[in-house]
Amino acid sequence: MAGLQRxxxxxxxxxxxxxxxxxxxxxxxxxxxxxPLEAIRIGFAITRSLKTGLPEVV
Incomplete structure (x- = not known):
């Protein structure tokens, strides 16, 4: 979390x-x-990708 805080x-x-x-x-x-809606959409895609290990279409 330190990176995110930075x-x-x-x-x-x-x-x-x-x-x-x-x-x-x-x-x-x-x-x-x-x-901000686009930023949230991208954030959700990143989270899904991190959880599944698969790329997400953005």
């Missing part, structure tokens, strides 16, 4: 300022609902 820490550090600016209205939010 990735998440880096993610939050990179995007914290951009997210805060979007919340203040100083920057346009370019994400749509499709973006």
């Amino acid at each position: 990735v998440l820490k880096h993610f939050y550090e990179r995007f914290e300022a951009a997210f805060a600016a979007a919340c203040r209205g100083a920057r346009e939010l370019t994400l749509t609902l499709s973006d």
Whole structure:
């Protein structure tokens, strides 16, 4: 889990300022609902692949 924590820490550090600016209205939010849904879909495929040892179509 240490690797994931490192990735998440880096993610939050990179995007914290951009997210805060979007919340203040100083920057346009370019994400749509499709973006997090796609990330979840990919995450599920990765989990299935890890459990089965087989490749998953993404």
